[in-house]
Amino acid sequence: ITNNDRDIRRHETEWHKKITLSLSCLIFFFIGAPLGAIIRKGGLGMPVVVSVFIFIFYYLIDNTGFKMARDGNWIVWAGMWTSTAILAPIGSFLTYKSNNDSVMLNADLYIGWAKRIVGIRSTRNLIRKDVIISDPDYRKTADELKILTAECEQYIQAQHLKGISNYIKLWIDNKQDGEMYLIYKRLEDVIEVMSNSVSPVLLNAVNRYPIIPVYAHVRPFRNRWLNIMASIILPIGLFFYFRIWLFRVRLYKDLKL
Structure with a gap:
């Protein structure tokens, strides 16, 4: 059988x-x-x-x-x-x-995506253009950089970037950091103008400006409930908590430049 x-x-x-x-x-x-x-x-x-x-x-x-x-x-x-x-x-x-x-x-x-999660920094690689339609207005650009520097100082003092955030408040607070995006956008506009320069020395100086990760120093999700769920799951919450703190310190150093 x-x-x-x-x-x-x-x-x-x-x-x-x-x-x-x-x-x-x-x-x-x-x-x-x-x-x-x-x-x-x-x-x-x-x-x-x-x-x-x-x-x-x-x-x-x-x-x-x-x-x-x-x-x-x-x-x-x-x-x-x-x-x-x-x-x-x-x-x-x-x-x-x-x-x-x-x-x-x-x-x-x-x-x-992995570089953004781990925190590996991207670098600029501006080179001299073969064809330049209009030269930068250096005086206007210098004035814009002075204003931008003052705004960065105000932002550093207002946000206390070097301090450690309260764990619960960090995840519950639903405020969006739109000010940092405006600073980033204005900096990129200035760099875009300066990329038309013919001076290698000036281009090298512009390449030293950091690429700022605008949202890395805030909560990882835009949905408030996803942030709360991440905070409850401690391994995930602690990972993002220390990651946010490290990016806040990096942002402080970047804005000081």
Whole structure:
């Protein structure tokens, strides 16, 4: 009887395998083709690497389901169709993203996001332009920088950037720091004007101006309830709390420049 059950399960697994294997080939087409469109950098190499990882993932699930179905631990159809059931949504999702010109697999996007989370600073790289339509008004720019310097000093004194914020007040307070954005915008406008300079010395001086992360020194979410939830989950709340404090100290040093 045991041998008969084993033979029946083997027969059923092979019957299902004929269908699932054919479907898997079709589904892999809808995975591989979108990957080439979504991953735009790296030529052929990166899509192939991602496809290989997806195939290994599929192979492990397919073998596990086959073994469970063959040994009678799972229902035959459930074990044989598990890999297809997991693979089909992945193929549909990637095809949908490809049709909408998604950049979800753009490595630069995730690298930039990771740098912002960790706090790695971006640097300016202004070089002399070949064609300059209008020269900067140096006197006007100098006056704007003096006014901007005074505003930065007022902002530092008003916000107490070097101090440690109250943990509860930090997360409950729902005020938005629009003043810092205005300072950042005016600084970038001045730098944009000065980028038209022909002086290498002046361009090097402009490159030393920091790129200010405008919202890194405040709460991570704009939704108040998300901030409250983050504060309740202590590992997340403490991470963002110390991150905010570090960015406040960095902002203090940047504004002092």
